[in-house]
């Protein structure tokens with residue numbers, strides 16, 4: 013069978029995959045194998061001939077250039093020796109420190125001069141102390157060896173070897189072997205030392221200016237991935253930057269503060285540029301630099317390092333950036349802690365990058381169809397896998413991109429009409445109220461924690477779980493003639509202050525201009541993401557002002573070709589990341605989102621509750637019996653019913669004190685859990701409770717899915733979040749609390765769907781949140 017690849021030809025046409033074949037018998041196969049082995053050996057001998065011919069041509073080339081090489085090597089030797097002498101002189105005379113002292117004197121900086129002089133003195137002292145130590149140790153070592161050798165010689169003179177004990181004979185054998193080896197090597201040591209010193213001096217004196225390619229193999233086949241300092245210097249020397257040219261022509265050497273080294277799928281180097289040259293001047297000539305290095309522009313990232321005169325250069329291995337990011341790591345399993353972040357792509361170094369969510373706000377932008385919505389969806393789907401996260405989504409346009417997330421969303425509106433904008437503003441308004449409530453709740457905690465932490469978020473009684481609000485096509489909201497102004501005010505406040513309280517805003521827009529996105533927002537978001545953008549204004553609007561000048565440019569990303577690739581700032585400690593985002597398709601009949609959302613919902617079902625301590629808030633929150641039972645079982649496989657009861661009373665006396673064992677059994681039965689006997693006592697099994705929670709979540713999801721509207725409409729109103737969601741979206745309930753079954757009512761296991769209005773999980777007007785007392 014001869015499979016022909018289904019791949020692109022050089023001209024960019026697609027070749028359909030064709031499988032041709034014919035049936036052959038075993039004899040034919042043997043004959044073919046023989047024939048092919050003959051062909052193979054013929055091919056090998058041609059390849060050997062090729063190698064010999066190549067070796068010959070290289071030898072001939074070297075022979076032709078030998079006289080020139082000898083002259084060069086002699087010059088290198090002389091220059092290397094000179095460099096050594098200069099270095100030694102600098103070291104011995106503290107020339108660097110003296111130069112500092114001189115500069116300080118000229119600048120009139122008395123303090124700096126004194127420091128430099130003190131450094132010279134202390135350096136000199138330390139140097140002599142070191143030298144003394146070395147001398148002492150050498151002398152002591154030599155004396156010890158001499159004494160040992162003399163003793164051995166004396167013993168050897170008075171004792172016969174055969175009369176010696178075995179270990180002593182072994183010592184003499186070692187001594188004799190060492191002596192023999194030294195006498196054999198002795199004649200070689202002086203010439204080898206001379207050769208070594210000459211080679212080292214030549215190496216020291218080697219030509220470090222660009223163009224010194226005489227050591228480079230003329231036919232190097234790894235030039236695709238190979239980038240070294242010599243190549244970088246040569247590329248920089250041909251950028252047409254006058255001060256850099258004259259520096260290099262005058263024999264100057266670039267200082268590599270970070271030598272060119274492999275860094276993920278590329279090479280990184282950091283270079284201190286000479287006087288008169290800034291990193292910005294280099295990034296302005298990025299295209300030429302890329303061409304000089306044999307790379308595409310997108311593969312060449314010259315940016316400003318810690319100082320303007322330091323160039324941070326990252327060059328991708330050829331072609332690596334054109335591959336996608338591969339499967340999302342959480343596609344099939346795994347959970348998320350939003351405090352740790354959500355994996356959203358691969359950096360230029362090929363590492364999975366976690367998007368910081370809690371404590372951050374995001375602004376994502378770029379030209380149409382480049383992957384903004386997908387990124388927002390990946391972040392939201394990732395956050396959905398954290399059972400404590402509450403998710404709200406608003407799409408200011410007619411697009412079903414977030415439909416599959418609906419079961420896990422506490423609020424969702426999609427569409428172009430004014431009611432969607434009104435609801436989005438209401439959501440921002442509610443979040444602002446929630447932020448204030450959270451401020452008070454935090455202030456009431458012992459030690460007055462400055463921000464929401466994982467531990468606080470895990471305590472459902474506090475209602476401090478993370479809330480993530482994403483607004484796609486947010487420019488439509490900010491430019492809305494009626495609600496735009498208010499939306500802007502609220503968003504700015506939330507972005508500035510909400511981070512501490514676990515409230516996260518994710519904004520995406522096609523149009524990151526100053527008219528469509530308020531300046532205060534672009535200035536204050538911590539994570540900026542730019543897919544392909546048209547100009548430096550959009551670039552800096554998303555990534556921060558000055559980024560374009562510093563070489564951080566999403567303008568280099570090509571429409572369509574670099575779809576899914578973005579430049580991100582604020583997502584790591586690096587000044588920027590070039591990220592290939594993971595893709596979670598929900599289009600053309602492919603839906604990879606729904607299975608993850610189903611998993612997210614079953615995660616919520618299994619979430620163990622942390623018992624809270626804020627009693628004031630406990631009073632305001634209806635208990636979730638199933639959750640409370642799971643919580644008091646405390647991970648044990650089975651617990652006696654009586655013990656469960658007493659622990660429930662300890663957990664929430666007001667709720668559970670009136671309960672008898674019969675009540676507990678009735679409640680368990682309501683959830684489909686039969687009390688079981690073990691060792692003669694009635695017990696509750698942890699596995700049964702976990703199963704009941706999962707069943708409740710699944711049935712809630714199914715009920716919801718049954719009633720789901722078709723995509724493309726205005727989107728359903730999940731007026732209540734799932735009863736088992738991270739927070740109950742029910743009227744009068746503070747966020748973060750889960751709903752529970754009624755003690756005397758039958759447990760339906762259904763999602764308490766609303767009366768059709770979006771109330772959210774936050775306290776509605778007129779109601780005072782628990783923290784708000």
Ligand SMILES: Nc1ncnc2c1ncn2[C@@H]1O[C@H](COP(=O)(O)OP(=O)(O)OP(=O)(O)O)[C@@H](O)[C@H]1O
Pocket residue numbers: 336378379380381382383384385386387522575576577592593594595599
């Ligand atoms: N990470 C990715 N990897 C591969 N393809 C992607 C990726 N992200 C997006 N795409 C492709 O790009 C298309 C557009 O993506 P998406 O809808 O997210 O873009 P957008 O920037 O939000 O567009 P618009 O501004 O029109 O809403 C998708 O249909 C998908 O085919």
